[in-house]
Amino acid sequence: MSVEKRIFKIPVGPQHPALKEFEHFVFTVDGERVIDVGFRIGYTHRGIEKLAESKTYIQNLYLCERICGICSAAHQGCYAQTVEELADITAPPRGTYIRTLIWELERIHSHLLWLGVAAHEIGFDTLFMLVWRDREVVMDLLEMISGNRVNYAMSTIGGVRRDISDELKHKILKGLDILEERTKYYKEVCMKEQTILARAANVGILTREQALKLNAVGPTARASGVDVDLRRDDPYGAYDEVPFNVIVYDTCDVLARVLVRVDETFECINMCRWLLENLPEGDIRTKFARKIAENEVVGRVEAPRGELFYYIKSNGTDKPERLKVRTPTLANILPVCEMLKGGYIADIPIVLAGIDPCFACMDRALFIDENSEKKWVWSREQLRIYSIKWYKEHGNEVVRERWKQ
């Protein structure tokens, strides 16, 4: 067989059975190695930006929240914050603190969710189930504060909608203790467990130069040694007062992305404690006039997945003239293509999951031999099973080779 004949193209997606939205990737592979990656986005395109122009500022709060279900508070908070700047009002300190608390609790829930999904992708389902069991603790806390488990509807223009009582404060602190203890255990698991080290160390390399060049954001960038975090670089909410560390790892692989998120969870827990202990007295919201004079504002927040960007233009009515959103996953697509190049087919699921995408449609992978036009179809689940089986057979040599580097 000549060399050309060994080059295959693998379209992956767009359907998938897991918890993420869909996406279509085309992998060009030479044997087991991925040599090129292409992608097509837009399957979930609903026309939210256009729809927002026909809704009032208050109605848009709930539309923006539903752009992403996992980082809903980040979206809603970012929108509310941007409109506040547009209308030139400021939320009272207590409102800002509660909003920041929700952001951090959401980050805990999102990072734990991701750790579970990553464990599932490498076939470590015990860890997946354990993490999701403990994640219910933070879900309960969010439900106690806001009344809903996922879309909290806490932020509103000019503050937040619900207050935190002293009784609730104690319950949250108790919940945070349990979370801290469990996260410590998971950190130990991630540092020592051979299953994770073998599949995550030296996989999906994204060097610092590549991360800067391709504009990686959030934990993906921080795992490649790029010291960037909007909470510190461009403080918003209560972040200019809360003490916290920015977690940066420089090993540039999937393991670094795991550890950045686990360490950030500790930071989040400490920040929540600080916020609750230093919660200022006073109102939780200010009044907001429904109509906003002509103005335009850019707002940014650090969502669990990275920098979230909002642009809003007003025209003197109660509806925005233009709303533009850029989500962190879009910024991280080009870096993930770079990570996949040169890797094995079996590493695709974990590397794709590594950026914590709001999609990952690996269902129905279609394998096409360009020369003989032979086709076969793989689902994402089959690809996952294939990757686990492949590592059982070839794992030892691959891992040995990786450790040598």
Add this chain to the structure above:
Amino acid sequence: MAVLSKLVKWARIKSPWIIHYNSGGCNACDIEVVAALTPRFDVERFGILLKGSPRHADVLVVTGPVTRQTKNRLIRIYNQMADPKFVLAVGTCTITGGVFRGAYGVLGGVDEAIPVDVFVPGCPPKPEAIIQGVVKLLEKLQKT
């Protein structure tokens, strides 16, 4: 034959395998569906398993409104499933299109594309509500 069909029905009720498909939603219902499968809520005790292929599944769990891009794919998945097949639509978006109703990329509820057996309202529904929807579906299976 009566004995055989009884046996088949018993097997079907004890192990309704599901395939989960997001037809354009925001992920919130998806994480609640997965939460229902994990230890706190654990629908696996009803014999429910998440499957990757539509050909292995009895129940199609759909979340989110149907977008123009996904309608044909949703119908294709539905057609690939073996009879008898059931559809569980999770979330307000699957009923009417929810908050996205009126957007140019959104067609509306899931029944725009495929017939639905049980709707679970909520944005997103709690795992308890999803479990109730599953129980309703099992009752419906009992009657078939």
